[in-house]
Amino acid sequence: MSCLILIGMMGAGKTTVGKELARRRKVRFADCDQEIIARTGVSIPTIFEIEGEEGFRRRETQMMDELSQEPDIVIATGGGVVTTPANRGLMRERGVVVYLDVPPAVLYERTRHDRNRPLLQVDNPRQRIEELYRQRDPLYREVAHLIVEGGRGNPGTMVRMIENGL
Numbered sequence: 001m002s003c004l005i006l007i008g009m010m011g012a013g014k015t016t017v018g019k020e021l022a023r024r025r026k027v028r029f030a031d032c033d034q035e036i037i038a039r040t041g042v043s044i045p046t047i048f049e050i051e052g053e054e055g056f057r058r059r060e061t062q063m064m065d066e067l068s069q070e071p072d073i074v075i076a077t078g079g080g081v082v083t084t085p086a087n088r089g090l091m092r093e094r095g096v097v098v099y100l101d102v103p104p105a106v107l108y109e110r111t112r113h114d115r116n117r118p119l120l121q122v123d124n125p126r127q128r129i130e131e132l133y134r135q136r137d138p139l140y141r142e143v144a145h146l147i148v149e150g151g152r153g154n155p156g157t158m159v160r161m162i163e164n165g166l
């Protein structure tokens, strides 16, 4: 079995859905951000503060390269993983890539009280989410083998849609 890679915006439910899929398939689950935190010993906002987004993207690319070499794993990526071109080819080659497509209004509701996402610490986070969605949705679609519409459906529904689609 090749690895299963979940992509999509911040707040799409990649971690929740990924954990459940891994449990059902009896394989390891890894969250790319959490792996970076474990390795560096600092939070994502701290990495952004010290190394900038560029430094974070380098760490993310390195971590994706490592994780995607494991055959029996479900990986929840960070929302910006597709903005690094090298990751796009790598993910498609090494795994089955699933895009969790959730509308910006829902993403905003889910992330509005979160302080752990540096890209959303702006005056108008709702507008930022819409911009990021517009930029990234075509990239997610280009990379994905399977697209699952999230809407307001609960994570369990998404898990079943993914299992049916694989």
Ligand code: S3P
Pocket (backbone or CB within 6 Å): 008, 009, 010, 011, 033, 044, 077, 078, 079, 080, 081, 116, 117, 118, 119
């Ligand atoms: C980011 C998403 C975050 C995290 C970082 C950057 C992004 O992960 O990697 O804050 O660019 O969309 P989640 O998608 O898990 O929130």
